[in-house]
Amino acid sequence: MDLRELYQEVILDHGKHPRNHRFPEPHNREGRGYNPLCGDKIALRLQLDDDTISDVGFIGQGCAISQASCSTMTEAIKGKTLPEVQALFSKFHTMVTSEDGSDDDLDALGKLAVFAGVREFPMRVKCATLGWHTLNQALRNEGGEATTE
Amino acid sequence: MNEVSPIAASSALAFEVQRVREDFPALHQDVHGKPLVYLDSAATSLKPQSVIDAVDDVYARDCANIHRAVHLLSQRATARYEEAREKVRTFVNAAKKTELVFTRGTTEAINLVAQSWGRSNLEQGDEILVTELEHHSNIVPWQMLCQQTGAKLVVVPMTDRGEILREAFEQQLSERTRLVAMAHVSNALGTVVPVVELIELAHERGALVLLDGAQAVSHVDVDVQALDCDFYAFSGHKLYGPTGIGALYGKERLLDGMPPYQGGGDMIRSVTFEETIYNELPYKFEAGTPNIAGAIGLGAAIDYFSSFDPQAVRAHENAVLRYANEVLEAVKGLRLIGTAPGKVAVLSFLMHSAHPHDIGTIVDSEGVAIRTGHHCAQPVMEHFGIAATARASLGMYNTTDDVDALVSALQEVQELFG
Numbered sequence: 001m002d003l004r005e006l007y008q009e010v011i012l013d014h015g016k017h018p019r020n021h022r023f024p025e026p027h028n029r030e031g032r033g034y035n036p037l038c039g040d041k042i043a044l045r046l047q048l049d050d051d052t053i054s055d056v057g058f059i060g061q062g063c064a065i066s067q068a069s070c071s072t073m074t075e076a077i078k079g080k081t082l083p084e085v086q087a088l089f090s091k092f093h094t095m096v097t098s099e100d101g102s103d104d105d106l107d108a109l110g111k112l113a114v115f116a117g118v119r120e121f122p123m124r125v126k127c128a129t130l131g132w133h134t135l136n137q138a139l140r141n142e143g144g145e146a147t148t149e
Numbered sequence: 150m151n152e153v154s155p156i157a158a159s160s161a162l163a164f165e166v167q168r169v170r171e172d173f174p175a176l177h178q179d180v181h182g183k184p185l186v187y188l189d190s191a192a193t194s195l196k197p198q199s200v201i202d203a204v205d206d207v208y209a210r211d212c213a214n215i216h217r218a219v220h221l222l223s224q225r226a227t228a229r230y231e232e233a234r235e236k237v238r239t240f241v242n243a244a245k246k247t248e249l250v251f252t253r254g255t256t257e258a259i260n261l262v263a264q265s266w267g268r269s270n271l272e273q274g275d276e277i278l279v280t281e282l283e284h285h286s287n288i289v290p291w292q293m294l295c296q297q298t299g300a301k302l303v304v305v306p307m308t309d310r311g312e313i314l315r316e317a318f319e320q321q322l323s324e325r326t327r328l329v330a331m332a333h334v335s336n337a338l339g340t341v342v343p344v345v346e347l348i349e350l351a352h353e354r355g356a357l358v359l360l361d362g363a364q365a366v367s368h369v370d371v372d373v374q375a376l377d378c379d380f381y382a383f384s385g386h387k388l389y390g391p392t393g394i395g396a397l398y399g400k401e402r403l404l405d406g407m408p409p410y411q412g413g414g415d416m417i418r419s420v421t422f423e424e425t426i427y428n429e430l431p432y433k434f435e436a437g438t439p440n441i442a443g444a445i446g447l448g449a450a451i452d453y454f455s456s457f458d459p460q461a462v463r464a465h466e467n468a469v470l471r472y473a474n475e476v477l478e479a480v481k482g483l484r485l486i487g488t489a490p491g492k493v494a495v496l497s498f499l500m501h502s503a504h505p506h507d508i509g510t511i512v513d514s515e516g517v518a519i520r521t522g523h524h525c526a527q528p529v530m531e532h533f534g535i536a537a538t539a540r541a542s543l544g545m546y547n548t549t550d551d552v553d554a555l556v557s558a559l560q561e562v563q564e565l566f567g
Contacts, residue, residue, distance in 0.1 A: 003514050007565050038506040038522050039536025061536065063506035064566070121510060
């Protein structure tokens with residue numbers, strides 16, 4: 001178990017300086033996420049035009065993993081279509097939860113691949129996926145709050 | 150950290166902490182390739198071999214249900230279960246064994262009082278007083294009771310050091326206060342609440358007092374007669390005993406007047422479809438087959454704990470706490486949360502650069518087990534405007550070496566997070 005595998009430079013950087021850390025205007029979808037175990041909170045807003053995410057931003061507080069994950073997610077999904085975003089989440093989820101990483105599609109994941117180390121830290125998987133669950137909730141537009149529990 | 154004098158060293162000798170450590174098998178293991186440094190006893194304490202053996206022996210030898218059969222195994226199990234109750238009685242110095250009800254833990258003990266005493270005694274407009282320091286398990290049962298009865302939950306605020314002051318308490322007491330439910334010791338901050346004088350004040354106003362002793366029993370003296378509390382709830386697993394067992398102390402006259410909490414076997418004297426006559430105390434409150442091995446294990450934990458001079462244990466723990474306070478305060482960017490003058494065994498802290506959850510993962514990789522999060526005390530977190538803290542907490546087996554290991558693991562946090 002190597003800490004530097006978990007806390008890669010990209011993660012530390014995005015944790016400290018999250019990108020898209022603002023609410024986009026206009027926006028037509030909104031989600032909130034909460035991890036009751038550690039108190040990580042995310043409020044995410046996005047503009048969906050047809051099936052393309054034209055803009056997205058979030059305000060959040062919490063651990064480096066949760067904030068960096070949400071930050072890199074917003075970068076990765078901006079301009080993508082819904083099927084593309086779903087495929088990306090599916091690949092991301094596989095990467096952070098799989099046993100050995102043999103199914104990882106690192107090319108498709110791009111910068112998100114820095115979260116591969118999370119799989120060695122099962123207690124932190126929820127931190128890494130909080131932003132994605134919040135995104136899903138926003139896209140379903142159900143209101144309420146995405147929770148990791 | 151070596152410029153701080155190792156003040157614990159001399160007092161530790163008298164207590165022989167190294168010998169104590171030998172009694173706890175869980176201490177002697179590596180985690181992530183490093184020797185375990187266990188600083189999470191406020192969540193649950195480790196168990197000495199004698200407790201593990203006692204539980205094991207129940208299942209290996211005296212495995213029978215209690216208060217039932219005439220066969221020998223049942224006699225032995227019953228005798229050991231009731232001996233355990235007597236040990237609990239001695240430990241908290243209750244006047245009578247009948248005043249002690251075995252429960253699943255502190256939480257169930259509090260729920261028992263809320264649902265049994267509370268539902269039959271509270272009315273619309275009555276008040277239940279809690280403090281801002283409480284664990285959720287001493288908040289939520291009362292909120293549920295308020296919904297059921299129309300009673301109102303009133304909160305005594307704490308100071309920014311995490312203290313409950315007499316004046317603030319007195320201000321919230323009213324003619325409508327029927328019950329005060331408060332922590333004896335705060336789990337999130339370690340504050341020792343001045344319960345003796347607060348109980349007196351509450352009694353002067355005619356209110357009953359329940360103490361949540363979960364965090365107190367292993368760190369401060371508990372004498373329910375001297376305290377004159379009406380109820381005292383605690384768990385075995387924070388007293389070096391098994392999980393899933395705890396006890397409720399209640400004054401006999403109060404317990405006598407309370408309806409059963411749950412219905413079932415063992416809590417009855419006779420049952421017909423027309424009428425059920427309830428059993429005597431404390432069995433009226435012990436429906437169903439209890440955690441027999443757990444109770445016997447708790448008895449063994451009390452035996453173990455009582456084999457030491459309690460003042461020597463406290464002196465050792467306080468010396469380690471003072472040392473930890475000094476060296477943690479010297480860590481750059483570290484801020485202690487909860488700095489009441491009277492506190493025991495808990496160091497809650499924040500670091501400027503890293504979130505508590507990240508701190509927890511990093512020190513864990515160095516073998517150091519601490520707790521991170523809101524510690525089931527979200528109102529405490531809210532008071533300080535934070536979501537979580539990192540919390541190191543002490544047991545009788547901890548040493549200044551453990552504290553040094555934590556501090557050196559925190560240096561790793563600083564290296565990563567700056």
